[in-house]
Amino acid sequence: MITLIFSIAAYIAVWAINRTIANSPDRDDRAARIFVPVMLGLASLYLWEGLVTGLGVSPVILPAPSDIATTFAASTGILWQDFVQTVLKGALTGYVMGCGAAFLIAILIDRSSFLTRGLLPIGNFVAALPIVGIAPILVSWFGFDWHSKAAVVVVMVFFPVLVNTVQGLRETDAMQRDLMRTYAAGYMQTLLKLRLPAAMPFIFNGLKIASTLALIGAIVAEYFGSPTRGMGFRISTGVGSLSIDLVWAEIVVAAIVGTLLYGSVSWIEKAVTFWHPSQRR
Amino acid sequence: MKNAFPVLVVLAAIVGLWYLAVAPMNIRTALDQAERAGAVIQPEGGRARLEVSVWRLMATNSEHISAGYDLERPRLPTPAQVGRELWKTTGEMALRGKAMSKRSLIYHASVTLKSTLWGFLLGTFLGIAGAVAIVHSRVMDMSVMPWAIISQTIPIVALAPMIIVLSSQLGIEDRGVPKAIISAYLCYFPVLVGMVKGLRAPSSSQLDLLRTYSASQWETFVKLRLPASVPYLFTSLKIGIASALVGTIVGELPTGAISGLGARILIGDQFGTPLAIWAALFAAAMLAGILVTLLDFAQRITLKRMGLEA
Numbered sequence: 001m002i003t004l005i006f007s008i009a010a011y012i013a014v015w016a017i018n019r020t021i022a023n024s025p026d027r028d029d030r031a032a033r034i035f036v037p038v039m040l041g042l043a044s045l046y047l048w049e050g051l052v053t054g055l056g057v058s059p060v061i062l063p064a065p066s067d068i069a070t071t072f073a074a075s076t077g078i079l080w081q082d083f084v085q086t087v088l089k090g091a092l093t094g095y096v097m098g099c100g101a102a103f104l105i106a107i108l109i110d111r112s113s114f115l116t117r118g119l120l121p122i123g124n125f126v127a128a129l130p131i132v133g134i135a136p137i138l139v140s141w142f143g144f145d146w147h148s149k150a151a152v153v154v155v156m157v158f159f160p161v162l163v164n165t166v167q168g169l170r171e172t173d174a175m176q177r178d179l180m181r182t183y184a185a186g187y188m189q190t191l192l193k194l195r196l197p198a199a200m201p202f203i204f205n206g207l208k209i210a211s212t213l214a215l216i217g218a219i220v221a222e223y224f225g226s227p228t229r230g231m232g233f234r235i236s237t238g239v240g241s242l243s244i245d246l247v248w249a250e251i252v253v254a255a256i257v258g259t260l261l262y263g264s265v266s267w268i269e270k271a272v273t274f275w276h277p278s279q280r281r
Numbered sequence: 282m283k284n285a286f287p288v289l290v291v292l293a294a295i296v297g298l299w300y301l302a303v304a305p306m307n308i309r310t311a312l313d314q315a316e317r318a319g320a321v322i323q324p325e326g327g328r329a330r331l332e333v334s335v336w337r338l339m340a341t342n343s344e345h346i347s348a349g350y351d352l353e354r355p356r357l358p359t360p361a362q363v364g365r366e367l368w369k370t371t372g373e374m375a376l377r378g379k380a381m382s383k384r385s386l387i388y389h390a391s392v393t394l395k396s397t398l399w400g401f402l403l404g405t406f407l408g409i410a411g412a413v414a415i416v417h418s419r420v421m422d423m424s425v426m427p428w429a430i431i432s433q434t435i436p437i438v439a440l441a442p443m444i445i446v447l448s449s450q451l452g453i454e455d456r457g458v459p460k461a462i463i464s465a466y467l468c469y470f471p472v473l474v475g476m477v478k479g480l481r482a483p484s485s486s487q488l489d490l491l492r493t494y495s496a497s498q499w500e501t502f503v504k505l506r507l508p509a510s511v512p513y514l515f516t517s518l519k520i521g522i523a524s525a526l527v528g529t530i531v532g533e534l535p536t537g538a539i540s541g542l543g544a545r546i547l548i549g550d551q552f553g554t555p556l557a558i559w560a561a562l563f564a565a566a567m568l569a570g571i572l573v574t575l576l577d578f579a580q581r582i583t584l585k586r587m588g589l590e591a
Contacts (some may be wrong), residue, residue: 061451224550239446247443
């Protein structure tokens with residue numbers, strides 16, 4: 001009970017500290033901008049711990065963060081094996097293949113304005129569809145191993161990247177293209193020096209959307225059949241056998257991987273599109 | 282409407298490619314069936330045929346290709362088969378007055394729709410409330426916004442089974458509730474981001490003008506920020522409802538749900554009836570299309586009446 005009261009008090013105290021920082025003149029400082037959300041995260045974890053231990057919630061329903069951390073440390077072997085199967089083999093392979101194919105096809109389509117006008121509305125529509133549903137079909141086509149997971153990821157990431165790339169390639173205005181023509185630049189030169197750089201903010205927008213979709217696709221596909229490893233397999237069997245703490249450890253892995261994947265795409269974006277107004281400081 | 286012709290041509294090309302793909306996809310199943318019916322196939326036996334490429338099989342057994350277009354359990358059904366299955370489970374059942382029977386896709390779509398709409402309402406409410414708090418409070422902006430972004434990088438499918446376990450342990454009987462929570466989780470983020478952008482859209486000169494009128498914060502909100510955010514709101518609502526539908530179907534897939542379009546896909550997979558999966562997929566696509574189109578209409582009408590016609 002004391003933990004509960006103490007954790008609630010800590011939570012309120014963190015909000016008060018954050019409030020002071022946010023209203024102080026140093027609020028735009030880099031350290032402050034990292035400190036505030038991190039403190040809130042830690043306080044929320046502690047509140048979770050306090051609620052679970054203080055109210056005596058059964059670990060079968062919701063384990064405390066400390067229990068999850070213990071399980072995480074104890075089963076790194078399993079978690080690593082699942083990580084390799086789902087993320088490295090399934091999600092990343094599919095991500096690279098899907099994004100690469102979408103990028104190349106977008107450049108090909110872009111040469112014909114007829115195809116662009118025909119495919120953009122369809123691509124936009126398909127990108128909004130619940131494509132995860134094709135997972136069982138692709139699992140039955142490509143078998144239980146990681147190939148079917150990669151295939152699901154390819155289909156899921158393809159359309160957002162395609163649509164964004166095609167849209168980005170149309171971003172240059174007539175004035176800029178005319179300038180290239182006065183330089184006597186050919187198609188390739190215009191593409192490489194003007195249109196692709198101008199399209200980069202759009203392409204990265206698509207890549208960022210795709211990075212979260214890739215993990216979703218790889219995990220869902222494992223619910224429909226997989227070898228006896230993989231994050232989706234562990235989660236679905238863990239729920240059945242009530243090893244909930246292992247399931248939460250997998251969720252932690254998924255959260256870290258998702259954040260890292262998104263973070264590294266944004267980091268590359270920052271380096272590539274440093275000239276864009278949204279990146280300026 | 283100048284895009285209608287190119288779109289139709291591209292659609293026709295896709296259907297054409299689909300029909301072409303059916304032959305190589307289904308040739309093995311078609312040959313197995315023909316062999317069981319007594320026909321002589323080169324090479325003999327399903328196992329021996331696995332060694333040979335589908336193109337060779339099609340060349341040596343060309344008279345059996347057409348059988349691949351009319352299988353009961355095809356690997357890849359033809360568009361016509363999917364259309365027939367879709368009509369059989371929707372229109373035909375509705376005509377016989379059984380629109381709400383358990384075998385009808387209309388019934389399953391309505392189950393999915395209900396969870397989607399609840400999730401959409403909850404997600405939109407959370408998104409707008411969060412945006413209002415973030416725009417008006419610097420603490421919220423600094424501490425909550427980073428976590429909102431991180432929450433979207435966590436694959437919801439990993440959390441979905443836990444949400445379902447938790448809500449059943451807490452004694453929530455209705456199977457729609459966890460699905461609605463999952464779809465709200467996917468739906469709130471686009472609304473939050475769009476509304477933060479929208480509520481911050483008024484320029485500082487507009488805000489200064491209201492200050493010279495000595496308008497209170499509430500008046501500034503109602504008379505300037507809220508109207509300025511409406512175009513952003515509708516754009517993000519369209520993304521939000523599509524995400525909400527994805528969330529509901531993801532919530533139905535891994536959890537052994539018995540009704541809903543996701544459950545139809547799941548059951549189709551377990552019973553080996555690909556036509557049911559394809560029909561459910563197309564029903565989900567149509568549902569998404571209808572929902573987004575409805576919001577698009579609402580957007581046009583509202584913006585027109587506000588004088589913001591694009």
